[in-house]
Amino acid sequence: MLREGEFRNPSGCAISGIFARDGERLSGGTIAESIAVMHERSNGLGGGFAGYGIYPEYPDEYALHIFYDTPAARETCERFLERHFDIVNLSKIPTRKVKSITGEPLIWRYFCRPLAVKLAESQLDEGEFTMRSVMRVNSEISGAYVFSSGRNMGVFKAVGYPEDVAEFYRLEEYRGYGWTAHGRYPTNTPGWWGGSHPFALLEYSVVHNGEISSYDANRRTIEMYGYRCTLKTDTEVITCIFDYLHRRLGMTLTEIAEIIAAPFWSAIEDRDAAERARLTYLRTAFSGLNITGPFSILAGFDGGMMALNDRLKLRSMVVAEKNERVYMASEEAAIRAVCPDAENIHAPAGGEPVILRLKGEKDHA
Amino acid sequence: MKIDGNGMHFQALNDKIRTSPDRDIEVVHLLGQRYIASGLSGKNLTLRGTPGNALGSYLDGGAIEVFGNAQDGLGDTMNDGEIIVHGRCGDAAGYAMRGGRILIEGDVGYRAGIHMKAYRDKVPVLVVGGRAGSFLGEYQAGGLILVLGLGSSEPPVGDFCASGMHGGAICLRTKTLPKLPAQVNVHLATAEDMAKIQPHLAAYEKAFAVSPSALSGEYFVLTPSTANPYRQLYTLN
Numbered sequence: 001m002l003r004e005g006e007f008r009n010p011s012g013c014a015i016s017g018i019f020a021r022d023g024e025r026l027s028g029g030t031i032a033e034s035i036a037v038m039h040e041r042s043n044g045l046g047g048g049f050a051g052y053g054i055y056p057e058y059p060d061e062y063a064l065h066i067f068y069d070t071p072a073a074r075e076t077c078e079r080f081l082e083r084h085f086d087i088v089n090l091s092k093i094p095t096r097k098v099k100s101i102t103g104e105p106l107i108w109r110y111f112c113r114p115l116a117v118k119l120a121e122s123q124l125d126e127g128e129f130t131m132r133s134v135m136r137v138n139s140e141i142s143g144a145y146v147f148s149s150g151r152n153m154g155v156f157k158a159v160g161y162p163e164d165v166a167e168f169y170r171l172e173e174y175r176g177y178g179w180t181a182h183g184r185y186p187t188n189t190p191g192w193w194g195g196s197h198p199f200a201l202l203e204y205s206v207v208h209n210g211e212i213s214s215y216d217a218n219r220r221t222i223e224m225y226g227y228r229c230t231l232k233t234d235t236e237v238i239t240c241i242f243d244y245l246h247r248r249l250g251m252t253l254t255e256i257a258e259i260i261a262a263p264f265w266s267a268i269e270d271r272d273a274a275e276r277a278r279l280t281y282l283r284t285a286f287s288g289l290n291i292t293g294p295f296s297i298l299a300g301f302d303g304g305m306m307a308l309n310d311r312l313k314l315r316s317m318v319v320a321e322k323n324e325r326v327y328m329a330s331e332e333a334a335i336r337a338v339c340p341d342a343e344n345i346h347a348p349a350g351g352e353p354v355i356l357r358l359k360g361e362k363d364h365a
Numbered sequence: 366m367k368i369d370g371n372g373m374h375f376q377a378l379n380d381k382i383r384t385s386p387d388r389d390i391e392v393v394h395l396l397g398q399r400y401i402a403s404g405l406s407g408k409n410l411t412l413r414g415t416p417g418n419a420l421g422s423y424l425d426g427g428a429i430e431v432f433g434n435a436q437d438g439l440g441d442t443m444n445d446g447e448i449i450v451h452g453r454c455g456d457a458a459g460y461a462m463r464g465g466r467i468l469i470e471g472d473v474g475y476r477a478g479i480h481m482k483a484y485r486d487k488v489p490v491l492v493v494g495g496r497a498g499s500f501l502g503e504y505q506a507g508g509l510i511l512v513l514g515l516g517s518s519e520p521p522v523g524d525f526c527a528s529g530m531h532g533g534a535i536c537l538r539t540k541t542l543p544k545l546p547a548q549v550n551v552h553l554a555t556a557e558d559m560a561k562i563q564p565h566l567a568a569y570e571k572a573f574a575v576s577p578s579a580l581s582g583e584y585f586v587l588t589p590s591t592a593n594p595y596r597q598l599y600t601l602n
Contacts, residue, residue, distance in 0.1 A: 334397065347455065
């Protein structure tokens with residue numbers, strides 16, 4: 001089969017997200033119902049979901065979701081995991097047969113924590129240790145691919161239409177306070193399981209509609225900091241950027257929006273002196289992480305979610321609310337499908353982030 | 366004829382509308398069905414729910430009234446007829462519109478009326494009751510865009526309004542003008558300008574049951590500055 005870089009296919013994609021600010025755990029069936037409305041935006045070459053708050057019984061363990069091409073790849077990967085992690089639980093991820101979903105890899109899930117001795121030896125914190133381990137598996141163990149690695153969250157993705165992917169993974173059996181979904185219409189890469197969205201690293205996940213023209217500038221920048229982009233896909237690099245800026249550098253989500261969807265110089269000139277200096281610093285110091293080209297993204301993270309459009313708003317995004325729930329989608333219809341009486345329907349401006357958090361949680365300043 | 370759009374695929378729905386012998390058709394429970402009334406003429410549609418993208422694209426006559434919000438690409442390349450939206454509208458409404466009229470009760474997204482054009486008796490009109498997003502009337506070549514700014518902060522348009530404009534007019538009901546490109550002239554509407562927009566204001570008042578006093582205030586008219594405003598901008602011409 002053709003892999004990344006050998007294939008081109010034009011346009012599309014759909015995204016949808018639901019977030020319960022009060023922490024109410026919503027069934028994965030709801031987000032599946034929402035994304036299904038935008039069936040025409042994808043072409044069956046990728047669909048997926050990220051759920052937050054779905055593994056409360058393992059709050060401190062990293063949930064590694066891994067695709068294996070062969071049993072041999074699983075053995076190699078498990079030997080690696082056993083050397084570095086204390087595996088509390090492992091199992092196949094439950095699936096059901098769906099006619100349109102074929103060629104599935106072996107799909108396994110591990111709840112684990114870095115081994116204390118290894119962690120102390122590495123002089124890293126748990127997050128950095130786990131992130132580096134994920135990078136090692138994905139770039140060094142042939143036939144193994146970690147597609148989800150956060151705590152109390154998980155990604156479920158496949159080649160197929162999103163509603164079929166939800167059926168395949170029995171998504172309605174999971175409950176979480178935040179969900180994102182993606183229907184894929186791959187542009188520059190073939191559809192394969194790992195290349196479907198969401199892309200995830202630790203608790204960060206991204207679904208994306210668009211095509212970023214700064215991909216290689218972003219990739220070269222982020223790879224300087226120990227990230228390895230193995231899939232030639234723009235969304236993968238956006239996920240790494242979130243992890244780098246938010247977890248490693250401790251920047252706020254607003255600052256991240258100002259870096260990746262940086263305001264135009266002409267807009268910066270119109271600000272007062274202090275703002276001008278701050279925004280000039282962000283644009284200059286992080287120029288390699290400015291994402292150009294059309295995008296609308298939903299980024300999930302521990303305890304929250306962020307919606308963001310490119311500064312020219314070249315992709316659609318609608319946001320609505322109902323009580324403590326917030327809905328975000330490429331089309332209003334996808335919101336109405338699961339919340340017919342949604343209120344305050346609006347479209348955020350290009351580069352204007354919508355940042356959602358569970359009540360009582362704050363972004364680190 | 367009344368059609369229940371609940372769960373209906375857009376192709377089946379559009380076939381049903383197109384092949385119906387009735388002139389008046391009502392569709393209820395719409396949820397994202399695309400391309401409704403694309404290229405259609407001579408029918409009066411009443412739509413309830415949330416119709417999908419490209420509603421009334423290439424519309425060539427007749428009328429569409431939406432009780433709900435419209436999504437992206439409303440009236441794309443529309444040639445004739447009228448679309449009335451009782452609600453808000455997504456991005457790129459009236460894209461490359463070449464005739465007919467669109468009335469939107471509330472706000473409209475980015476890129477409304479871009480590439481609008483006019484030819485002889487074909488003069489498209491886009492009326493936005495609320496606020497318009499950035500790039501309103503970008504590359505406008507003809508026709509009229511009217512923004513009323515009801516319930517909007519000032520100015521009632523986003524950034525880069527009228528950039529690349531080289532024909533037609535944009536009329537803003539506002540006290541504060543947005544930043545405008547050097548190639549665009551602006552003046553307070555004259556009695557002659559007001560006479561031109563009056564029929565469209567009246568249509569808005571009628572469609573959305575708004576009193577004329579609600580639309581009083583100052584109107585500014587934006588027009589391109591010369592016959593060749595972009596001389597030497599891109600090439601040494």
